[in-house]
Amino acid sequence: MYSWHRRGIRGAAGQAPGEGPGPRAEGAGGDRMSLMQSMTSKAAGLPVAALLLAGLVLLGAALRLWDLGGPSLSHPEMYVPGLELPAGITEPPARFGFLPTLAWHFHDEPHPIGYYMAMGAWTHLFGTDPFVLRLPSALLGILSILLMYRLGSDVYGRTTGLLAAGIVALHGFLIYWSEVARNYSPGFFLALLATWLLVRLLKDDRPHWGLGAGYVAALFAGIQTTELVWALLALHMAYVIYACPDPGFRWGGLFARGGLLWRVPRLAWLQAIALMVSLPSLSHSLYNARRGAAPDPSLGFLRDYFGFGFLVEPDLVYVPVRILPLLPMLAVFALGAGLLVLGLRARAEPQAPSPQIVTAPALPLVALALASAGVLLWMAGLAEHRNDYMAALAVLPFGALALPPVAAAARPLIARLLPPLDRLLEAARPLVHPVALLAIVPPFVIYAMSATLGTSVMASRAFLVFVPFPLLLIAAGLVRLAPRPLLLAPAALAVAATLALGLSWNAGKVSTPRDYKGITQAMLARMEPGDIVLARHRDWADTPALYYLRHQTIVTGDYAAEIIRRAPRRVWVFGWTDIRRPRISPEMLAALEGYVEAEVLEARYAHAILFVPPVDRMAGSVTASEGP
Numbered sequence: 001m002y003s004w005h006r007r008g009i010r011g012a013a014g015q016a017p018g019e020g021p022g023p024r025a026e027g028a029g030g031d032r033m034s035l036m037q038s039m040t041s042k043a044a045g046l047p048v049a050a051l052l053l054a055g056l057v058l059l060g061a062a063l064r065l066w067d068l069g070g071p072s073l074s075h076p077e078m079y080v081p082g083l084e085l086p087a088g089i090t091e092p093p094a095r096f097g098f099l100p101t102l103a104w105h106f107h108d109e110p111h112p113i114g115y116y117m118a119m120g121a122w123t124h125l126f127g128t129d130p131f132v133l134r135l136p137s138a139l140l141g142i143l144s145i146l147l148m149y150r151l152g153s154d155v156y157g158r159t160t161g162l163l164a165a166g167i168v169a170l171h172g173f174l175i176y177w178s179e180v181a182r183n184y185s186p187g188f189f190l191a192l193l194a195t196w197l198l199v200r201l202l203k204d205d206r207p208h209w210g211l212g213a214g215y216v217a218a219l220f221a222g223i224q225t226t227e228l229v230w231a232l233l234a235l236h237m238a239y240v241i242y243a244c245p246d247p248g249f250r251w252g253g254l255f256a257r258g259g260l261l262w263r264v265p266r267l268a269w270l271q272a273i274a275l276m277v278s279l280p281s282l283s284h285s286l287y288n289a290r291r292g293a294a295p296d297p298s299l300g301f302l303r304d305y306f307g308f309g310f311l312v313e314p315d316l317v318y319v320p321v322r323i324l325p326l327l328p329m330l331a332v333f334a335l336g337a338g339l340l341v342l343g344l345r346a347r348a349e350p351q352a353p354s355p356q357i358v359t360a361p362a363l364p365l366v367a368l369a370l371a372s373a374g375v376l377l378w379m380a381g382l383a384e385h386r387n388d389y390m391a392a393l394a395v396l397p398f399g400a401l402a403l404p405p406v407a408a409a410a411r412p413l414i415a416r417l418l419p420p421l422d423r424l425l426e427a428a429r430p431l432v433h434p435v436a437l438l439a440i441v442p443p444f445v446i447y448a449m450s451a452t453l454g455t456s457v458m459a460s461r462a463f464l465v466f467v468p469f470p471l472l473l474i475a476a477g478l479v480r481l482a483p484r485p486l487l488l489a490p491a492a493l494a495v496a497a498t499l500a501l502g503l504s505w506n507a508g509k510v511s512t513p514r515d516y517k518g519i520t521q522a523m524l525a526r527m528e529p530g531d532i533v534l535a536r537h538r539d540w541a542d543t544p545a546l547y548y549l550r551h552q553t554i555v556t557g558d559y560a561a562e563i564i565r566r567a568p569r570r571v572w573v574f575g576w577t578d579i580r581r582p583r584i585s586p587e588m589l590a591a592l593e594g595y596v597e598a599e600v601l602e603a604r605y606a607h608a609i610l611f612v613p614p615v616d617r618m619a620g621s622v623t624a625s626e627g628p
Contacts, residue, residue, distance in 0.1 A: 052162055056145055069130040072510070077180065082128055084547075084550055112227060114221065119136070140185050141177070154203070170502075176506045188464040190221050191464075195468075231466075242432070264357065266358040268403050275403065287385075287390060295458055301460070303333045304460065312324045346477065376397070512544070514578075520608075522601045596613075
């Protein structure tokens, strides 16, 4: 019915297919002996590179897996389906089964559903032990080390790939997010995977269905994991439109067989598929969009991003906050930004990759657009608000149909209507690469949009999808200093010292400032049969504590009536000692009138108080003791 085939286009550096890629192609009429020596040198260096990479992966794995299940679970980790929680009193509630989980997350969860559905399957298969719960984040963090090496090697060479892998392996901020059951380490991995597959598809002269399917799957999974992968996909699409060649383009040759076949960039065809299948996630984001979910834009955010990817980001969760002194923070930024600028001048391979032009069928895209529009309308009917806005999104799949023809025709149209702009774009081709663009363009665009629209998404954890690319440029910048040993040695030492500082800075961070695990374990060690626990009803701040106390008798409402009815001899109340939470709610104190404090337990930013009736206190049935 149809065929994929390569159209005669110019190569990476602007040569015709038989001209070779330039001075780095020794075999294109160059010195044959030089080529053989180069091949021998590469073969000899491969085992060394493999050993170094294996060492980095093992070190990165050890840092991510050590005591993975030890720290307390946090409130956001409670959103993983499959956790056993007391029925009807927690926020979020317990979720079991595919359809109940899907329905709850559709209506109540602002983040993409895909990560939670995948984690629901994971907990169903492997259980909910904290180590198991966090293992997917850790494993994908470890795999990111290998993937960073592959991307760096394919774009800038093996040395840069090894350095970039080392930075990822020892990056304290990435290690921290690899040890939390949240969607950000998977988002980092999937953004890296999608971009590596883009680079591979740009370099591959032969159609490769496996790579193409993997590229679509990586983009789809990434968008189902974290929202900012939309920005990554947008830049991928813009790059394909920009880099599409113009080998004698003819408007009449764009469509064949009445428009059933298109001669378009293969990558644009794949991106149209990824866009259509991902649009339901955009509808869900619109449905659950909220304000105030991230800090307002600030120059400090950009400083931290370009300063080794939030490596020493201020910790504003603790009370008091942890902020690195100004001079060390500026030094980290200056080192990272300086090496990044050097990396922008590194020569990428290929310098200016060109998308393949293929003959592709239009009917699969049309059918997919109809199916995607149907799903969007169905979701709009299920929604409880913003139905009209969600229904309006049903036109987007048909807009996505225009992506492949636009990618094929945009540059020819610019060449004919705006020749100076086309010459400028062509001159920039050797300097423009997806890695460099992803490192710089999305942060500034999102920063400007957040400042203009008043709805910020400037959260460092969400920006992890872009962090691989400045780190890769930093590694490339360090390699560019290799011909200058007097600069290379201090720069390498400074990078090593910065990574060591980052390990130390992030080692003390935990996923929650409140030690839910510590305070509840102390309570459980002192509990007796008949004890009851007072807690707030459906209060997200209390849910992790209720997870640890799920087998105890918990009262979350009508405290006075319940105490009269149950007549307990011992009542436990827990609370949070930071400035944002009251020690004990007034309702609980009123219900405990006549009781006295018998014991106070303390943990990090948490406390628990045991109350007993005065008669028990006088009889000495309970002895007060100091908390741990």
